[in-house]
Amino acid sequence: MTTASVYAEFAALEAHGVSPTYERLSLAVAGNPTILGLLDGLPPAKRQPNLLFGVVRLLGGPVGDPSDFHDFTVANWAEVEANLRTRSTQTNEPGRCAVLLPVLAKLPQPLALLEVGASAGLGLYPDRYSYRYGRHRLGSDGPVLDCALTGTPPPDRLPEVAWRAGLDLNPLRVTDPADVAWLDALIWPEHQHRRDRLRAAAAIAAADPPLLIRGDLVDDLPGLAARAPAGATLVVFHTSVLYQVPAARREAFDHLVRTLPGHRISVEAPGVVAFDSLPPAPDDTLHNVLALDGRPLAWARGHGQAATWFGA
Incomplete structure (x- = not known):
């Protein structure tokens, strides 16, 4: 191309x-x-x-x-x-948590969240945000994340998070003005609502910083996963990350994550994570595929603004 x-x-x-x-x-x-x-x-x-x-x-x-x-x-x-x-694109969009939440809420609680490609770790706080799925509102603190959810009922509870950690080649710090400036620059010009919730989410992360490790998604993932507390369900997740990873490393990551306990949630463009078949996307705009343990569940817009369920 x-x-x-x-x-x-x-x-x-x-x-x-x-x-x-x-x-x-x-x-x-x-x-x-x-x-x-x-x-x-x-x-x-x-x-x-x-x-x-x-x-x-x-x-x-x-x-x-x-x-x-x-x-x-x-x-x-x-x-x-x-x-x-x-530099690399490290868009740390809290709105993507609105797509993850219907899956996270149904897993055995509490959760040990481990995000691959975590950037500044703002995706590690799904329990600290509020959500609006049409007329259904969930949560009372933090920024409100709007998502047009179709094909499945909205979640009725927030997840319980016992541990949160992130892995990134270049983790960013919300306490560093230069890092926050880069996150701000990656937000599209008209999206003031995303700028506002970036700041609100950054304040949450700054008050209770996650464990962020500089490392590779294959070489350093097992060691970080082993630090998750016993008694919590490990959830390794990644959103719009693997397209930046060479195909051979994506394959190695795919094999590795299957050997870990717990679950994997992926939200990636179709073709970046392979599936046997997918239904047509809702329209011609770019959609990612939300999947749990390799099973596709929904089409999702890139910033979490909509999710169309097709899986059980």
């Missing part, structure tokens, strides 16, 4: 109807030989739209007007490139 097609696909499948700014900007980049040429000098994993747009925003560059974006990116390419090479 060419870099131009990556940006055109991002505009059509991810940004369309979600971020007019990024849809317009992605289409402009797809047709801009100068920026495409600069991006093609990078490894494929470093050319992705979310990463480029986040870096430019972090550096104070404009994303609202494609012409201004072009001028800033070209004029500041050395700094943009340096950040692209050293």
Whole structure:
């Protein structure tokens, strides 16, 4: 797939109807030989739209007007490139907990949560947030996470969490302003509600920090999982992470996690985690597949804003 097609696909499948700014900007980049040429000098994993747009925003560059974006990116390419090479997309979206909750609430309690690709660990607090599934409200503290849930009843309780830990190649700290600035830059321009709940979730994590370990999802997972307390159900989960992992390492992780006790929840794009068959997605926008122990259960939008159940 060419870099131009990556940006055109991002505009059509991810940004369309979600971020007019990024849809317009992605289409402009797809047709801009100068920026495409600069991006093609990078490894494929470093050319992705979310990463480029986040870096430019972090550096104070404009994303609202494609012409201004072009001028800033070209004029500041050395700094943009340096950040692209050293950073990765670490969107730490608390809203994804609204997709996880219907599964977490039904597992044997209490839970020992271990997130792979945890970023700053904001996905490790599903018991500390509030949820709104249509007219059904659950919880009374923390940011309110809205999710359009269809095909299954909304959960009727919050999970009990006895232990929470995360594994990441570059864990972020919500107490570090520079790390929070990067998380903020990764939020799409129009999404002030996501910015507000990032801050609210960061305050929760800062008051009770999770165990975050710098490490590899294959080499370091067994040691961290072994630290989960006895008597708690281990839940290894990951959301929109494995697409950044080479196929051979994804396969090694898949084999490894099957040997661990407890359960695995995955929320990844179709094809990133293999399934024998899937029903059609609700529409043409990008959906991830929510699965428990390798069994697909639902289609989920990337920021947790909707989930369409099709599994038992």
